[in-house]
Amino acid sequence: MQDFVQHLINGISLGSIYALIALGYTMVYGILKMINFAHSDVYMVGAFASYYVARWLGIDSNPSIGTLIILLLTSMFFCSLLGLLIERLAYRPLRNSPKLNILITAIGVSLFLEYGGQVVFGADPKVFPDVMKDFVLFSGAGIELTSFDITVLIVSILAMFALDFLIYKTKLGKAMRAVSSNPSVASLMGVNPDRIISFTFIVGSALAGVGSVLVGMKYPKIDPLMGMMIGLKAFVAAVLGGIGSISGAVLGALIMGLSEEMVVAYLSSTYRDALAFGILIVILIFKPAGILGKYSVEKV
Amino acid sequence: MSSAMITTENLNVHYGSIHALKGLNFEVHQGEIVSLIGANGAGKTTTLRAISGLVPVTGSLQFEGHDITKVPVYKRVELGIAQSPEGRGVFPLMSVQENLEMGAYSRKDKAGIKKDYEMCLDLFPRLKERLWQMAGTMSGGEQQMLAISRALMSKPKILLLDEPSLGLAPLIVAQIFEIIKKLNQDGMTILLVEQNARMALKISHRAYVLETGKIVMQDSAANLLNNDEVRKAYLGV
Ligand SMILES: Nc1ncnc2c1ncn2[C@@H]1O[C@H](COP(=O)(O)OP(=O)(O)OP(=O)(O)O)[C@@H](O)[C@H]1O
Ligand SMILES: [Mg+2]
Numbered sequence: 001m002q003d004f005v006q007h008l009i010n011g012i013s014l015g016s017i018y019a020l021i022a023l024g025y026t027m028v029y030g031i032l033k034m035i036n037f038a039h040s041d042v043y044m045v046g047a048f049a050s051y052y053v054a055r056w057l058g059i060d061s062n063p064s065i066g067t068l069i070i071l072l073l074t075s076m077f078f079c080s081l082l083g084l085l086i087e088r089l090a091y092r093p094l095r096n097s098p099k100l101n102i103l104i105t106a107i108g109v110s111l112f113l114e115y116g117g118q119v120v121f122g123a124d125p126k127v128f129p130d131v132m133k134d135f136v137l138f139s140g141a142g143i144e145l146t147s148f149d150i151t152v153l154i155v156s157i158l159a160m161f162a163l164d165f166l167i168y169k170t171k172l173g174k175a176m177r178a179v180s181s182n183p184s185v186a187s188l189m190g191v192n193p194d195r196i197i198s199f200t201f202i203v204g205s206a207l208a209g210v211g212s213v214l215v216g217m218k219y220p221k222i223d224p225l226m227g228m229m230i231g232l233k234a235f236v237a238a239v240l241g242g243i244g245s246i247s248g249a250v251l252g253a254l255i256m257g258l259s260e261e262m263v264v265a266y267l268s269s270t271y272r273d274a275l276a277f278g279i280l281i282v283i284l285i286f287k288p289a290g291i292l293g294k295y296s297v298e299k300v
Numbered sequence: 301m302s303s304a305m306i307t308t309e310n311l312n313v314h315y316g317s318i319h320a321l322k323g324l325n326f327e328v329h330q331g332e333i334v335s336l337i338g339a340n341g342a343g344k345t346t347t348l349r350a351i352s353g354l355v356p357v358t359g360s361l362q363f364e365g366h367d368i369t370k371v372p373v374y375k376r377v378e379l380g381i382a383q384s385p386e387g388r389g390v391f392p393l394m395s396v397q398e399n400l401e402m403g404a405y406s407r408k409d410k411a412g413i414k415k416d417y418e419m420c421l422d423l424f425p426r427l428k429e430r431l432w433q434m435a436g437t438m439s440g441g442e443q444q445m446l447a448i449s450r451a452l453m454s455k456p457k458i459l460l461l462d463e464p465s466l467g468l469a470p471l472i473v474a475q476i477f478e479i480i481k482k483l484n485q486d487g488m489t490i491l492l493v494e495q496n497a498r499m500a501l502k503i504s505h506r507a508y509v510l511e512t513g514k515i516v517m518q519d520s521a522a523n524l525l526n527n528d529e530v531r532k533a534y535l536g537v
Contacts (some may be wrong), residue, residue: 171401171405172407174398174402175402178402182389182391182395185385187372188377190377
């Protein structure tokens with residue numbers, strides 16, 4: 001039982017990292033109806049940006065809460081910038097092209113970043129800077145809460161609340177929802193859809209940037225292909241929750257994180273990565289719209 | 301005569317190889333209700349889309365004497381052009397209130413927005429009871445009221461209405477036409493597209509008849525109501 005609670009905590013922690021990345025997929029899908037395959041590579045670049053900035057500032061040897069904040073901001077900044085550039089340079093010129101062209105372009109951008117990353121950063125793994133000391137904050141009843149777990153939870157929950165506030169409580173968020181619902185009607189209201197789309201890429205990428213620091217902290221080995229597997233899982237999480245749905249992405253990611261943790265704990269760690277594919281197949285067969293996904297119905 | 305709000309000269313719209321508007325010349329003057337009538341596919345919706353900027357045009361399209369063919373859609377709202385689009389286009393997953401707020405997206409005058417918000421709710425008390433309902437779950441008539449109100453929330457100088465009576469019960473249709481008339485009496489200029497030609501002509505000052513992308517007739521609404529051709533083709537008598 002105590003084991004189970006511990007696994008529950010680990011699963012939620014893993015799931016909240018997936019959620020940060022899944023949100024980027026779902027937001028871009030919501031607004032452009034496309035899968036941004038390069039999203040996981042934006043995440044990777046965030047990790048490398050933090051790595052280099054930490055070394056440049058010399059803060060990698062001196063972990064503290066300040067380090068965490070600086071690296072989060074660094075990663076968010078570079079991810080946003082990259083997301084913005086990708087949208088401007090690769091996707092915007094294809095706005096009115098068939099969806100398939102855009103999808104292929106997204107795969108191209110992803111490959112470009114992965115292999116470009118190997119050229120620029122080197123293919124060998126690097127060690128992510130120490131963000132903070134890992135210590136046990138709470139121990140008892142067979143459960144251990146480490147500073148890492150708590151940080152992951154707090155940071156990702158804060159990020160998600162901030163996103164929720166942005167989308168549901170601000171004028172900009174309303175415009176985002178309007179554009180994702182119907183871009184031409186939104187433009188009739190005075191919204192410039194291109195600006196909102198850019199902004200969506202910025203926000204989604206920034207969340208991935210938060211994710212890369214949290215993952216770097218927990219699993220401090222980074223390499224240019226590090227985005228592939230976690231990106232795939234986050235993508236499956238978004239599809240599971242219902243792609244395009246914000247709360248769906250969070251829900252899907254939590255399910256994903258929890259089931260992965262449980263599978264590894266109670267079955268075998270060899271199934272860790274197979275699980276994502278298994279879940280994907282099952283949803284595509286039984287509920288292609290995902291748990292919270294809905295096809296909006298228009299009245300005529 | 302009052303000043304021209306919309307003036308077009310040789311206005312053309314192409315959808316790929318389809319030539320949807322073929323050189324339209326028309327005007328809408330301040331304070332008027334002008335109707336566009338015509339069969340399905342005549343180009344009525346396309347005309348409104350052209351004025352709002354949703355489709356590229358060739359020829360001249362002026363708003364208050366300035367050429368606006370190069371002005372992007374989202375800036376035409378600020379100039380004073382609002383449209384309630386065909387099929388209403390409410391944002392289904394937003395509440396009634398949020399839809400109305402979207403209508404005022406380009407405005408900054410908080411007090412004015414509040415005033416127009418109250419005005420819309422007075423105009424359509426039904427919306428007031430449903431402020432928190434998701435627009436997508438409202439009835440067709442309620443959605444139409446919302447779409448018109450949302451357009452009004454931008455405080456337009458001209459209101460473009462695309463088939464406000466589509467799919468509505470006769471009683472609601474009459475109600476909506478009453479409101480259009482009232483808006484006009486309060487000074488709003490309106491360009492109205494309608495299948496229901498009789499109702500449209502009854503409240504309009506002037507009208508244009510469109511056939512396959514061309515204006516084939518134009519006159520005062522009263523004359524068109526008595527015109528034999530119009531009566532046969534569009535009024536079903
Ligand atoms: N997006 C589009 N692509 C290609 N052709 C289009 C498009 N939109 C409209 N058309 C064509 O342009 C012509 C005019 O269409 P429009 O929608 O303006 O007609 P309408 O008068 O509003 O008809 P209705 O009364 O049925 O609404 C039609 O022949 C239509 O098929
Ligand atoms: Mg039409």
